[in-house]
Amino acid sequence: MYHLSLYFHFVKLRIRSQMEYRLSFVFDVFAQASISVIDFFMIALLFNRFKELAGWSLWEVGFLYGMIGVCFALAEMFGRGFDVFQRNIVRGDFDTVLIRPLGTFFQVFSHEFLLRRLGRIAQALVVFLIANSQLTVTWSITKVGYLLISLVSGTCFFIGLFVIGATSCFWTVQSIEIINIFTNGGVFMGSYPFSIYRWWFRHFFTFIVPLACVNYFPSLFLLGKIELSGTSPIGVQLAPFAGFLFLGVTMLFWRWGVLHYQSTGH
Amino acid sequence: MIEVENLSKIFKVYHHRKGFFGSFVNLFSRKHHVVQAVDEVSFTVKRGEIVGYLGPNGAGKSTTIKMLTGILVPTSGSVTVNGYIPHRQRKENAKHIGVVFGQRSHLWFDLPVQESFELLQRIYRIPETRYRYNLEIFDELLNLGDFFQTPVRQLSLGQRMRADIAAALLHNPDVLFLDEPTIGLDVVAKARIRQFIQKINAERQVTVVLTTHDLDDVEKLCKRVILIDNARLCFDGELATLRRLLSTERLLSVDYAEVYSDISISNAHVIYREGARAQYRFSPEEISTADLIGAILQKFKIVDISVQEPDIEELIKTVYEDNSLIVPCGETK
Numbered sequence: 001m002y003h004l005s006l007y008f009h010f011v012k013l014r015i016r017s018q019m020e021y022r023l024s025f026v027f028d029v030f031a032q033a034s035i036s037v038i039d040f041f042m043i044a045l046l047f048n049r050f051k052e053l054a055g056w057s058l059w060e061v062g063f064l065y066g067m068i069g070v071c072f073a074l075a076e077m078f079g080r081g082f083d084v085f086q087r088n089i090v091r092g093d094f095d096t097v098l099i100r101p102l103g104t105f106f107q108v109f110s111h112e113f114l115l116r117r118l119g120r121i122a123q124a125l126v127v128f129l130i131a132n133s134q135l136t137v138t139w140s141i142t143k144v145g146y147l148l149i150s151l152v153s154g155t156c157f158f159i160g161l162f163v164i165g166a167t168s169c170f171w172t173v174q175s176i177e178i179i180n181i182f183t184n185g186g187v188f189m190g191s192y193p194f195s196i197y198r199w200w201f202r203h204f205f206t207f208i209v210p211l212a213c214v215n216y217f218p219s220l221f222l223l224g225k226i227e228l229s230g231t232s233p234i235g236v237q238l239a240p241f242a243g244f245l246f247l248g249v250t251m252l253f254w255r256w257g258v259l260h261y262q263s264t265g266h
Numbered sequence: 267m268i269e270v271e272n273l274s275k276i277f278k279v280y281h282h283r284k285g286f287f288g289s290f291v292n293l294f295s296r297k298h299h300v301v302q303a304v305d306e307v308s309f310t311v312k313r314g315e316i317v318g319y320l321g322p323n324g325a326g327k328s329t330t331i332k333m334l335t336g337i338l339v340p341t342s343g344s345v346t347v348n349g350y351i352p353h354r355q356r357k358e359n360a361k362h363i364g365v366v367f368g369q370r371s372h373l374w375f376d377l378p379v380q381e382s383f384e385l386l387q388r389i390y391r392i393p394e395t396r397y398r399y400n401l402e403i404f405d406e407l408l409n410l411g412d413f414f415q416t417p418v419r420q421l422s423l424g425q426r427m428r429a430d431i432a433a434a435l436l437h438n439p440d441v442l443f444l445d446e447p448t449i450g451l452d453v454v455a456k457a458r459i460r461q462f463i464q465k466i467n468a469e470r471q472v473t474v475v476l477t478t479h480d481l482d483d484v485e486k487l488c489k490r491v492i493l494i495d496n497a498r499l500c501f502d503g504e505l506a507t508l509r510r511l512l513s514t515e516r517l518l519s520v521d522y523a524e525v526y527s528d529i530s531i532s533n534a535h536v537i538y539r540e541g542a543r544a545q546y547r548f549s550p551e552e553i554s555t556a557d558l559i560g561a562i563l564q565k566f567k568i569v570d571i572s573v574q575e576p577d578i579e580e581l582i583k584t585v586y587e588d589n590s591l592i593v594p595c596g597e598t599k
Contacts, residue, residue: 006388013385017376096372098337100389101360259339259353262277263332 006102007110014113025116032119040065040127043191055228056193059134063223066128067215068190071154072183073120079159080112085166092264104258105251108166135223143222146240153243154214158183160243160250161209167250167257186211195229210242267441267473268311268334273343275304275329303329305497306343313440316467316474318488318505326497327477328367331445334475335365348440361390364434364472368446371430373418379429380414383436390437397436404432407462424455431459435466441473442466448480460486484508517574518546518558523567531561542569 019025043065047058056064076083085108088094097107137143165179186209194202194216205211217239220226226233278298304326311317321327332338333345336352336359345352350359365372373382387397405411408428413421421429427447434442444463448456464487466472478484484491484505491508493501501508518534522542529536529544533553538545548558555573562568 002391009385009388013374013377013381092370095332095337095367095370098356099335099360099363099365099372101357102389103357261338263337 003102003106007106010110011113015115018115028116029119029122032116033123036069036120036123054193054195055225059131060219060223060225061192062127062131063135064193064215064219065191066124066126066131067151067219068154068187069124070121070128071151071214072158072187073117073124074151074155075158075162077114077117077121078155079109079162080114081108081110082159082162082166084112085162086169089169090264094261095263098258098261105254137222137224146218146237147222150214150218150240150243153240155243156247157210157214157243158186160247161186163247163250163254167254170257170260170262182209182211190215206242210239210246213239213242267313267315267348268309268475269344269346270310270330270334271308271344273304273307273330273333273345274302274341275326275333275338276341277301277303302497304333304340304494307494307497307499308343309492309499309502311473311475313473314467314471315490316463316476316488318484318491319475319477319494320479320484320491321477321494323479325494327494328445330494331365331443331475331477335363335443336360361437362440364437364439364442366427366430366434366442366444366447368427368444368449371418371426373426373429373433375419376417378415378417379410379421382418382429383433386433386436392437396438400436400438401432404435407465408432408458424451424458427451427455427459428462431462435472438470439472441475444474444476444478446478447476448478448483456480456482463487515547515549516555518548518555519572519574520544520546520562520566520568521570523569526566529566531558531565534558 040062043061044058047053047061052058053061088097088108088111097104100107161179161182165176165183168176168179189197189205190211194205194212197205202212206213217231217236220229220231221233221236226236229236277300279301281297281299307326307330319327319330329338333340334347334352336356339353347359348362350362352359373379374385377385383401386392387394392400401410405414408431410428410432413425413429416425418426418429431444431447442463447463448459451459460483463474463476467474474487476483476487488505490503491501491505492499493508517537520543522529522544525542529539531546534546534548536544537547546558553561559571562571
């Protein structure tokens with residue numbers, strides 16, 4: 001309760017300072033939403049030519065796109081502290097984190113909250129809802145619950161990637177750019193059905209970096225395409241938990257990394 | 267209260283590669299050189315003491331403080347503060363210590379001081395009555411009211427320092443670590459901070475560990491000093507002993523109005539002379555500063571005159587020259 005009320009307090013302060021320039025905030029949210037609309041147009045254009053991709057229709061791909069988009073934007077909104085962590089290390093602000101009687105992960109997590117990602121979330125959500133309206137998914141409580149778990153799991157997955165990038169700062173000071181391959185690249189890759197990729201690529205992004213587990217496998221289940229893909233149904237249904245597991249592992253990595261913090265100056 | 271034994275810290279400084287692949291290679295490469303920042307330092311501090319932890323730039327003062335506060339993990343040796351091992355029981359330790367770094371604020375940059383304080387109240391779970399009580403006392407001594415609603419980023423250095431020290435004491439810590447608390451402040455602001463530290467120490471029995479460059483800080487605040495140079499402890503003892511060293515020699519620089527042929531003054535040695543400018547070395551035990559200046563004024567016309575106090579670097583030189591004062595490494599006095 002103590003942590004939760006502290007978290008809400010921090011978020012409240014963050015939101016307040018971001019709303020200080022209200023007009024710029026509103027403009028930003030709309031700009032983000034409209035820029036990312038172009039994203040999906042690119043995919044739609046592709047389908048204008050090919051009609052379908054490895055057995056997936058445009059709207060099914062829209063379903064994938066919407067899911068991964070929402071997850072990534074949520075991760076950027078909540079996991080912002082890790083995303084911009086490099087700044088804290090360079091400034092030496094992490095010293096302050098270490099002298100407070102609170103966990104380091106909690107403090108970095110609650111330090112930032114990027115409300116303006118609402119625009120991006122809205123855009124991805126709209127694509128998802130339109131896609132859904134064009135498809136004939138029979139929604140049950142189980143399926144809605146499963147979708148929500150998948151979205152949270154996907155958010156955890158991307159936050160986990162930010163955590164890896166942040167943790168690397170303890171050694172390299174600068175966040176490793178290669179992590180962008182997985183974050184921004186992950187959104188791109190996750191917007192297409194994984195069956196179009198080569199086997200080693202699929203396996204890497206299932207078992208090592210479980211990108212496929214947070215939207216591709218859940219979509220197979222939700223869209224009733226499990227049989228089509230030839231994957232084991234139990235594996236598909238359990239897939240979303242990989243996102244939570246991934247975040248857990250990155251948290252351990254973080255804990256280990258903190259011990260190697262060198263601070264600045266001597 | 268604080269026990270430090272054979273404490274060492276070695277930094278590995280990695281050679282960074284630039285660019286996209288460079289940053290990736292950096293993760294796995296072990297190419298680095300080693301910097302020994304703290305070398306086998308031992309000392310103990312009792313409850314209620316104010317200890318000055320001194321040394322020139324880069325001697326390892328801040329690194330030691332960072333190990334005592336749980337910011338850095340020691341390479342070897344042991345530390346306990348209030349019975350806690352700071353890097354292992356960081357959160358527990360944090361509840362019982364207050365930390366102020368002169369170079370950097372621990373407050374929230376974009377929040378007014380008041381909101382920063384209220385956040386600290388939540389974080390440290392300070393009961394309302396104690397919070398109010400502390401705030402009242404700190405306000406009385408530091409005049410926080412003048413800038414209580416101002417965002418931290420808009421505070422002057424002196425105000426920021428006052429806010430930071432008050433913030434570090436809100437949760438009634440047993441130990442207060444101050445790293446260069448008066449750096450960059452003017453004389454008035456320095457005096458105010460010193461008075462405050464003195465008062466808090468006397469009234470609350472707060473143990474204070476203070477690093478500083480400013481010998482005035484030391485003279486006003488500390489009975490005991492620990493000197494560190496080149497990562498090693500080189501003196502641990504009473505300020506009175508150190509003061510004897512302090513008073514040994516001073517420098518006096520004079521710009522004469524004209525070039526005199528003989529500028530010798532008894533009890534002072536001319537160590538430098540160029541045109542109308544001269545520098546004397548003298549010992550206050552043989553001739554007081556006032557007498558020396560009087561003697562000069564009597565004989566010559568001058569344009570400008572100034573006395574230089576020995577600084578920390580010179581003090582350490584003196585300590586080294588007098589071997590009897592050096593504490594052998596690894597031993598505590």
